[in-house]
Amino acid sequence: MPATDPSLSLHPPRWRSLQGRLQHDRLSLSWEGRTLIELRVLPGDIPQLQVLEVCHERAQHALWAACYWMFASDVQCQRLLWRQPASGGPGLAAALDSGLLLATEQPELLLCERALFWQLPQPWLGAAQCPAFPQLMLMSEGKRHPRRPGKPVGEVYRRFDTRLGAWVSLRTLDIDQDLARFNRWQNNPRVLAFWQEGGSLEQHQQYLAKLAADPHALTLIGCFDDEPFAYFEAYWAKEDRIAPFYPADDYDRGIHMLVGEEHQRGPHKVASWMSALVHYLFLDDPRTQRVVAEPRADNQRMIEYMQRQGFHCDKEFDFPHKRAALMVLGRERFFERCQLA
Structure with a gap:
C-alpha cells in the first residue's frame, strides 16, 4: 500500500x-x-x-x-x-x-x-455479463463440442489499470466502423510479417464477415482510454485448427493478437492489455480452464511477453503455414499469480 x-x-x-x-x-x-x-x-x-x-x-x-x-x-x-x-x-x-x-x-x-x-464477474463485465450458457453437445465438421452462445455486441470488458493510469477496455469489432482501421493495421509491414493477412478493403471485409458468421470466433477491439489500438480474435479451441495438436477441453479459449498503433506498443502496455484479454476470457465462462495461443515459434518477443503473464510454452508444432509455439495459461495459475491492479 x-x-x-x-x-x-x-x-x-x-x-x-x-x-x-x-x-x-x-x-x-x-x-x-x-x-x-x-x-x-x-x-x-x-x-x-x-x-x-x-x-x-x-x-x-x-x-x-x-x-x-x-x-x-x-x-x-x-x-x-x-x-x-x-x-x-x-x-x-x-x-x-x-x-x-x-x-x-x-x-x-x-x-x-x-x-x-478477481474472479468475480462484476463490475469488470458490466452489462455484458450473462449466466453460463447451458451445455448441449453437437457435431460440426467432424468435431464434437458444446453449442456456443450468441456473440455479444459492444463493450464486453472495462477496468482501470492503476499502474498504467488508463482505462483498458474491450469491445466487439464493428465491420462498418473498424474496417479501414483493420485494413491499415494488417498492411503494416510489422504486422504483415507475422499475420500475413495483408490485402484490400474488400478482402478484409470478406475476412471479417466470415469470422462474424463463425460461431467459434469472436473479434474484439482493444482500447486504451477508449482509443482503439489493437485487434484480437478469441476462439473456442475445441472447434479450431489448434485442437488436433493438444487435448483441448470443451471450454478452452484461444487468442490471436496484434497491436496496430505504434504509439501503444511497449512491455508495460502489453502487460495491461494481455492481462485484460485473458481476464475477460476467464470471466466470460467460469468453465474455461485454459487460454491458449499459437504464435510463430520465432516470435520470441511475443513469447517472452506471454511468459511474463504466466503462459508457458508446452511445445512447438507445425501448422501448414508456420512453425508455432503452443502457449498455455491455466485458470488456477492466472488467478493465483494475479497481478491485476
Missing part, C-alpha cells in the same frame, strides 16, 4: 471515481463525495480491516470497494482479514454469498482472497 501519498484516486469500472485517504491506520473511501466506508487497517503478513462506519445503502459495494482499494494499491497483497462485530454488519451476508468474503475458523474473522476477488 502506498505510504508516501495519503490520498489515492482509483476508478473502478462504471463508478465515476473512488477516493481513498489513508491517515495512520484509518482508511476512508468515498464515492461522489459521499463516504462509503471507514476502516481501521492493522498491518501484518495479512492486513486486518475493521469497519468503523459504512454506508448502509451501499454496504456490499463498500466492502467490495475496500477490497479493491487494498488489492489495487498493493499487487503483492494476497489476502485480507476482516474483523466483524459480534452482531454482524450490513452487506456481510451478501459478501459471503458471492464469495467476496469467506468464513474462517474464528467467527469474528472473515477472509478475502485476491485469487477469488
Whole structure:
C-alpha cells in the first residue's frame, strides 16, 4: 500500500471515481463525495480491516470497494482479514454469498482472497455479463463440442489499470466502423510479417464477415482510454485448427493478437492489455480452464511477453503455414499469480 501519498484516486469500472485517504491506520473511501466506508487497517503478513462506519445503502459495494482499494494499491497483497462485530454488519451476508468474503475458523474473522476477488464477474463485465450458457453437445465438421452462445455486441470488458493510469477496455469489432482501421493495421509491414493477412478493403471485409458468421470466433477491439489500438480474435479451441495438436477441453479459449498503433506498443502496455484479454476470457465462462495461443515459434518477443503473464510454452508444432509455439495459461495459475491492479 502506498505510504508516501495519503490520498489515492482509483476508478473502478462504471463508478465515476473512488477516493481513498489513508491517515495512520484509518482508511476512508468515498464515492461522489459521499463516504462509503471507514476502516481501521492493522498491518501484518495479512492486513486486518475493521469497519468503523459504512454506508448502509451501499454496504456490499463498500466492502467490495475496500477490497479493491487494498488489492489495487498493493499487487503483492494476497489476502485480507476482516474483523466483524459480534452482531454482524450490513452487506456481510451478501459478501459471503458471492464469495467476496469467506468464513474462517474464528467467527469474528472473515477472509478475502485476491485469487477469488478477481474472479468475480462484476463490475469488470458490466452489462455484458450473462449466466453460463447451458451445455448441449453437437457435431460440426467432424468435431464434437458444446453449442456456443450468441456473440455479444459492444463493450464486453472495462477496468482501470492503476499502474498504467488508463482505462483498458474491450469491445466487439464493428465491420462498418473498424474496417479501414483493420485494413491499415494488417498492411503494416510489422504486422504483415507475422499475420500475413495483408490485402484490400474488400478482402478484409470478406475476412471479417466470415469470422462474424463463425460461431467459434469472436473479434474484439482493444482500447486504451477508449482509443482503439489493437485487434484480437478469441476462439473456442475445441472447434479450431489448434485442437488436433493438444487435448483441448470443451471450454478452452484461444487468442490471436496484434497491436496496430505504434504509439501503444511497449512491455508495460502489453502487460495491461494481455492481462485484460485473458481476464475477460476467464470471466466470460467460469468453465474455461485454459487460454491458449499459437504464435510463430520465432516470435520470441511475443513469447517472452506471454511468459511474463504466466503462459508457458508446452511445445512447438507445425501448422501448414508456420512453425508455432503452443502457449498455455491455466485458470488456477492466472488467478493465483494475479497481478491485476
